[in-house]
Amino acid sequence: MSGHENTGVVRKEDMNIPDEERIEKGPVVIMECVENIPCNPCVAVCSFDAVKMKEITDTPEIDFDTCTGCGLCVTECPGLAIFVIDCSYSEDKCKVTVPYEYLPVPEEGDEVMALDRKGEEVEKAEVTDVRKSGKTYAVTLEVDRKNVWNVRGFEVIG
Ligand code: SF4
Ligand code: SF4
Incomplete structure (x- = not known):
């Protein structure tokens, strides 16, 4: 078995994700x-x-058509589990917005090394917003x- 229960790494197929039409419309959580x-x-x-839960132990239910991709929830999630793609x-x-709690904090225009969920290098990427x-x-x-479904973090380089 290679699901997240065994590996600790979430896969695209484990998640509730927006359809292609919604993804092409604009930023979405x-x-x-x-x-x-x-x-x-x-x-x-x-x-x-745009986010609902019946019980507090439920996983979040997202209305992707209502989500504006504003990104406010990215910094509020204690599990660092929320991202926005555009x-x-x-x-x-594509742009990927990720939560970040390390130092140093990069600045807009910096080049960083984008990482996947395992912390492995994916590509060099430009920071477009902080x-x-x-x-x-x-x-x-x-x-x-x-790489939009792979990049979920980064490390500062240089
Ligand atoms: S990105 Fe904004 S609109 Fe979408 S779920 Fe998060 S807070 Fe709500
Ligand atoms: S871990 Fe993050 S995404 Fe999950 S319920 Fe808590 S705030 Fe929401």
Whole structure:
């Protein structure tokens, strides 16, 4: 078995993800939250009411058509499990916004090494936005479109 229960690494097929049409429309949230833990900041922070849960131990239910991809939930998730992807603006590139709690914090325009969920190197990527809320930053990277489902972190280089 190679599911996240055995490897600790979430796969695309483990997640509830938006369809291709929604992905092409604009930025949209990706919640890689697959455990039934008592947690709901993602519900509380979304002023668009795009995230719902019946019980606090449920995994989040996302209305992808209501989600604006604003990214506010990225910095609120204690599990660092929320990302925003934007593939609407280019045929070759996508933006991936990831939570980040390390130092040094990169700046817009920096080149970083994009990493996958296992921490393995994927590609060099440019930082296009850095936002902070509390102790967590939301850092947006521009990556090759083919890597949008792989890149979920980065390390500062240089
Ligand atoms: S990205 Fe914004 S609109 Fe979408 S779920 Fe998160 S807070 Fe709500
Ligand atoms: S805040 Fe994060 S860990 Fe908690 S339920 Fe939402 S997505 Fe899952």
